[in-house]
Amino acid sequence: MPNHKLPILEEKGFVVLKKFDKPVPDSEFRHMEYVDWKSGGDTNFAPIASAFGDMECAGFWDHGKPDKDGIWTKNAEVCPTLVEWTERVGARYGRVRTIKLEPNTEQDAIKNLHPDDNNRLNPEEEGWVVRAWLQLTDNPDSYMIVREDKDDPSTESRIALPKGAQFVVDSQRLWHAVWHPGPGPRYALIVSFESGPDLERWIDSQLAEQPVGA
Numbered sequence: 001m002p003n004h005k006l007p008i009l010e011e012k013g014f015v016v017l018k019k020f021d022k023p024v025p026d027s028e029f030r031h032m033e034y035v036d037w038k039s040g041g042d043t044n045f046a047p048i049a050s051a052f053g054d055m056e057c058a059g060f061w062d063h064g065k066p067d068k069d070g071i072w073t074k075n076a077e078v079c080p081t082l083v084e085w086t087e088r089v090g091a092r093y094g095r096v097r098t099i100k101l102e103p104n105t106e107q108d109a110i111k112n113l114h115p116d117d118n119n120r121l122n123p124e125e126e127g128w129v130v131r132a133w134l135q136l137t138d139n140p141d142s143y144m145i146v147r148e149d150k151d152d153p154s155t156e157s158r159i160a161l162p163k164g165a166q167f168v169v170d171s172q173r174l175w176h177a178v179w180h181p182g183p184g185p186r187y188a189l190i191v192s193f194e195s196g197p198d199l200e201r202w203i204d205s206q207l208a209e210q211p212v213g214a
């Protein structure tokens with residue numbers, strides 16, 4: 001039996017939600033402790049929940065766990081809004097981290113396209129792990145580039161990254177990377193969530209309202 005997946009992600013592999021309606025103080029993500037961890041460019045990550053609460057970004061499988069049931073690190077004390085955001089979703093979460101990405105070029109981003117490894121050790125009777133993003137800095141001219149096939153630009157979509165942007169990506173299925181022209185680093189929260197009724201309910205509650213008559 002394959003892992004349960006959400007119907008809303010079936011067609012495109014991602015869904016863009018409405019913006020987060022609460023401000024996140026800069027101090028929450030700028031003052032955390034970052035560790036040098038390269039993924040998708042010149043990046044640093046601040047672990048907020050890890051496999052056993054240590055300040056590390058390694059896959060949970062290194063500790064014999066699937067990417068679920070994350071345990072808060074000491075960074076969690078610095079970012080109450082981000083912890084609350086994660087818990088409010090109501091679904092099982094694994095890795096919770098902020099990413100700090102230095103400026104790059106479109107060419108760099110294409111070169112950095114990669115799929116995530118979200119489902120190692122995930123028991124097949126449980127839900128498929130996907131990732132949710134909350135954009136923390138206001139970068140309306142930056143984009144997450146996603147492709148179904150890494151070498152085929154016709155399979156590409158671009159997700160804009162203004163402050164408060166929220167989106168969910170099956171990031172093991174889609175190749176992805178962020179093109180961030182800058183200036184200054186781009187920050188975002190990234191959380192691994194288990195697919196299931198809880199995540200589905202939250203996504204439904206966050207769908208952008210359709211304009212009347214559209």
Ligand SMILES: [Fe+2]
Nearest residue numbers: 040115116171
């Ligand atoms: Fe990734």
